[in-house]
Amino acid sequence: MEETVTTDHGGRPDVERVVVLGTGLIGTSIALALRSRGVDVALSDPDPASLRMAADLGAGRPLEENTPAVPADVAVVAAPPEVVPEVLKKAQDRGLAQVYTDAASVKSSVVAGAERLGCDLATFVPGHPMGGREKSGPGAARSDLFLGRSWALCPTGKADAGAVAAVSQVSRLCGADPLVLDPAAHDRAVALVSHAPHMAASAMAARLLEGDASALALAGQGVRDVTRVAGGDPGMWTAILSHNAAPVAGVLRGIAEDLTATAHSLEQAQGPDADLAPVRDVLERGRTGQGRLPGKHGAVRRPAWAVLPVVVSDEPGVLGRLFVAAGEAGVNIEDVRIEHTPGLPMGTVSLSVLPEAEDTLVRALSAAGWSVHPGR
Numbered sequence: 001m002e003e004t005v006t007t008d009h010g011g012r013p014d015v016e017r018v019v020v021l022g023t024g025l026i027g028t029s030i031a032l033a034l035r036s037r038g039v040d041v042a043l044s045d046p047d048p049a050s051l052r053m054a055a056d057l058g059a060g061r062p063l064e065e066n067t068p069a070v071p072a073d074v075a076v077v078a079a080p081p082e083v084v085p086e087v088l089k090k091a092q093d094r095g096l097a098q099v100y101t102d103a104a105s106v107k108s109s110v111v112a113g114a115e116r117l118g119c120d121l122a123t124f125v126p127g128h129p130m131g132g133r134e135k136s137g138p139g140a141a142r143s144d145l146f147l148g149r150s151w152a153l154c155p156t157g158k159a160d161a162g163a164v165a166a167v168s169q170v171s172r173l174c175g176a177d178p179l180v181l182d183p184a185a186h187d188r189a190v191a192l193v194s195h196a197p198h199m200a201a202s203a204m205a206a207r208l209l210e211g212d213a214s215a216l217a218l219a220g221q222g223v224r225d226v227t228r229v230a231g232g233d234p235g236m237w238t239a240i241l242s243h244n245a246a247p248v249a250g251v252l253r254g255i256a257e258d259l260t261a262t263a264h265s266l267e268q269a270q271g272p273d274a275d276l277a278p279v280r281d282v283l284e285r286g287r288t289g290q291g292r293l294p295g296k297h298g299a300v301r302r303p304a305w306a307v308l309p310v311v312v313s314d315e316p317g318v319l320g321r322l323f324v325a326a327g328e329a330g331v332n333i334e335d336v337r338i339e340h341t342p343g344l345p346m347g348t349v350s351l352s353v354l355p356e357a358e359d360t361l362v363r364a365l366s367a368a369g370w371s372v373h374p375g376r
C-alpha cells in the first residue's frame with residue numbers, strides 16, 4: 001500500500017520552527033536544507049562536539065535546556081534507530097513540538113518501540129529520507145542531500161492528518177518527494193533497495209582484503225561504484241540490519257542463490273565453449289532489474305552544475321592558486337573533486353560551477369595558462 005502525498009501548501013511554509021534532535025549526517029543535512037528555506041531551526045545532540053559543529057555550519061542554534069514557552073511546529077529525531085523511541089518519548093514529554101517525526105532507516109521497530117513507551121502516535125509521523133552518504137557526522141552534511149529523493153512517511157492509523165501534512169511539508173522543504181506507505185511495506189522495500197545492497201557491497205568489498213597491492217592498483221570505477229556504500233559506519237549498519245532482519249535475510253538468500261548457481265556453473269565450465277546459461281541468466285536478469293531503477297529519465301533533480309576538469313601538476317600550493325584564480329574571475333566553486341593517479345606528476349581537479357559561470361571560468365583560467373578541458 002502506498003500513495004504520494006498531495007498536501008502541498010505552496011507559498012509561505014506553515015512549518016516555520018523545527019527542532020532537530022541528533023546533529024549527525026542526516027540531522028544536520030535536514031537542518032541545513034530547512035535553514036536555506038528560511039526555517040528557524042534549534043539543534044540538540046548529546047555529543048557536544050557534533051552540536052557545536054552543526055551550529056558552526058549554520059544548521060541552527062542550540063536548543064535551550066528548559067521547556068520551550070511555545071512548542072516548535074515539528075521536531076525531527078535524527079538519531080540511531082535503537083534510541084529513536086526513547087528520544088521521541090522524552091521530546092513529547094517536554095512538549096518540544098506540535099508534531100514529531102524521525103529519520104531512522106527502519107520503521108516497524110521504531111513504531112513498536114514508540115507504542116511500547118506510550119508515545120503519542122497522533123502527533124508522530126515516522127519518516128525516512130532516502131538520501132544519504134557513506135560518511136557520518138555533521139562534517140559530511142549537505143543541504144542538497146535529499147534533493148529529488150523520495151522521503152518515506154509511515155503514519156500509523158492513529159496519526160492526525162495535520163501531522164502528516166506538516167511532516168510532508170518538511171520533506172518538501174528539503175527538496176524531497178514524500179511517499180506514504182505502511183511501516184512493514186517500507187521495511188520490505190528498503191530491504192530490497194538499500195539494506196541488502198549495502199550488505200552485498202560489504203561482502204564484495206571484504207573480498208578486497210585478499211587482493212595484493214598490484215591487484216588493487218588495477219581497480220577502476222566499476223569496483224568503486226559497486227562497493228561505495230560499504231564505507232558506511234559498521235555500528236550504524238549492524239543496528240539497521242538487526243532491526244530489519246527477516247526482510248533483509250530474504251533478499252540476501254536470493255542473491256546467495258544466484259551467486260552459488262553462478263559459481264557452480266563456472267566451476268563446471270570446460271573451456272570457452274562451455275554452457276554458461278545459468279551465468280547468462282543472472283546477467284540478463286541483472287540488466288533488466290538495473291533498468292527498472294528510476295532516475296535515468298529525470299527522477300533525480302540534482303543541481304545542474306557545469307563540471308570543468310583542470311589538469312594540474314602535483315605540487316604544493318597548486319590548489320590554492322587555482323581557487324584564487326577562480327575567485328578573481330568572480331566564479332564561486334560549488335563543489336570540487338580531485339583525482340590523482342599515483343605515480344604520475346599530474347592530477348585532474350574537476351570544478352563544479354553554475355552553468356552560466358562556466359564560460360567566464362574557462363576564459364579566465366585559459367588566459368592565466370591553466371590546462372582546462374571543458375566538455376569532458
Ligand SMILES: NC(=O)C1=CN([C@@H]2O[C@H](COP(=O)(O)OP(=O)(O)OC[C@H]3O[C@@H](n4cnc5c(N)ncnc54)[C@H](O)[C@@H]3O)[C@@H](O)[C@H]2O)C=CC1
Pocket residue numbers: 021022023024025026027044045046047050078079080081083087103104105106128129130131132133134135136137138236240
Ligand atoms: N547515513 C545515512 O545515509 C542515512 C541514515 N538514516 C538514518 O538517520 C539516522 C541518523 O543517521 P546518521 O545521521 O547517518 O548518523 P550519525 O552517526 O552521523 O549521527 C547520529 C547522531 O545522533 C546522535 N545521537 C545519539 N544518541 C542520541 C540521542 N539519544 N539523542 C539525540 N541524538 C543522539 C549522535 O551523537 C550523532 O550525532 C539513523 O537513524 C539512520 O538510520 C537515514 C537515511 C540515510
Ligand SMILES: O=C(O)C(=O)Cc1ccc(O)cc1
Pocket residue numbers: 104105129130131132133134194229
Ligand atoms: O548512499 C546512498 O546512495 C544511499 O542510498 C544512502 C542511504 C543509506 C541509508 C538510508 O537509510 C538511506 C539512504
